[in-house]
Amino acid sequence: MNKTMLWFLLLLSLRLSAQQVKTVDSRISHVTVFLNKAQIERVIKTRVEAGKTDLIVTGLTSQLDPQSIQVAGKGNFVILGITHQQNYLSELNVPASLRILKDSLEYLQKQIALEQSQKEILNKEEQMLLSNQKIGGTNQNLTVAELKGMADFYRVRLSEIVTTRMKHDDKIKKINERVVKLQRQIQEQNELYARNTSEIVISISADAASAADLQVNYIVANAGWYPQYDLRAINTKSPVQLSYKANVYQSTGEEWKNVKLKLSTANPSEGGLKPELYTWYLNFEEPVLYKRLKGRAAGVMLESAAPAMAKDKAEEDAEALNEVTTTADYVNTIQTSLNAVFDIALPYTVASSSKPTLVDISKHDLKATYQYSVAPKLDADAFLMAQVVDWEQLSLLPGEANVFFEGTFVAKTYLDPNNIKDTLAVSLGRDKRIVVKREKLKDYNSRKTIGSNQRESFAYEISVRNTKNEAVKIVVEDQLPVSQNSQIEVTSTDAGGAGYNKDTGKLMWELNVQPNETKKVTYKFEVKYPKGKIIPGL
Structure with missing residues (x-):
């Protein structure tokens, strides 16, 4: 019996000795950034011995989704399982920028201590001088010249001490101001990096010692991107250049350094499950008697989400801008079945920061x-206005746009492809050389009472003068009121040649105005309503 037990313990110890634990280094190689969240790909190169080995991938962000972890590998081994665990004792690696800030703070604190020491030396010297005012002893008489010399010495030295001490105080004040700024920056960085980490444990089994190449994928929160556009027009004879940019942000606590970046228009946070329609029942409302209950009822809601994987100077300036190489020259756009993916060939670094990184x-x-x-x-x-066409295939998303015309910033606008029809209209700014006036024609305005109703007539004239040295095409817009009450009738008596939409009341003229020419349009309408009623805004 004892012999059997010894053999069992020996076999158990041999088996336990074969179960190795190994901490491995990994690096981020690829990142796919969604509109919300991001997918990280890490690569691991290591060597495993025969038997079972637990590879521990450390230093990962605590914000990764354990359900999204995927592991693939190359080598003569079998992946047995994957587990995830939090590590509350270890923090993420401190980036170089934060180390520099902390080193600078330590240096400044040493400078303050040095200045304080110099002040203390001066204070000691001042105390020594003030405590030794009896010169030459009580029995020795000093001449007037000797007394004057000693008095001059005391005055000069004490003045020097006061002046030097003030200089040290000034230095300390300036250093403290820099210290406060550094501490604020460090605090902001610490909020991003001073967090607990997590670990992925990959259990593998190998028949013999071999090299192992592994790829680990997972989804992280606190990351994403949103679009930003630049719209540039050189003049009114050139195409509009659209620059599509992305503001990539992440505060996961780990730096994405020199990684291959992909930007996806997918949004895992929206979920990928089709909603189901349930039977819509109708019934009469029944009175319900409510009773006052003690305590509170807690409701639980479960949410299911399926992450998606996957003229001149202006012209010269514009030509020079076109010659500049940007990241946009190294981006391949891939249209998947559901989304667009922008594959950026150049490596990118995105720090864990409160400020986004701009990517062309x-x-x-x-x-x-x-x-x-x-x-x-x-x-x-x-x-x-620039009327832009052929924009539908660009995979645009709603976002802000900076508008430039003739090399000058004009304004900010908002592009919403969901509300744009075939033509994208972009305002390029005001032109004061086209003078427009709108006047009410008093001779045609009148108010009459017919029976129990009142009838008011209105007339307006719009003049357009072109002071430019070239002809212009201009769209003039105005409107007639639209009734929301059957007792109020609006009648267009003269639309003045405008296109008239009765549903919206909108009037529209398309005019071609030659240089130094003035064109005028006139429109008239009547409003009929019951006598004694008041219509606000008429």
């Missing part, structure tokens, strides 16, 4: 026609 995605020259537009009821200035 693509540049496109889009066909555009130019015309002016004015709504003088709201604003008498004419706005130059």
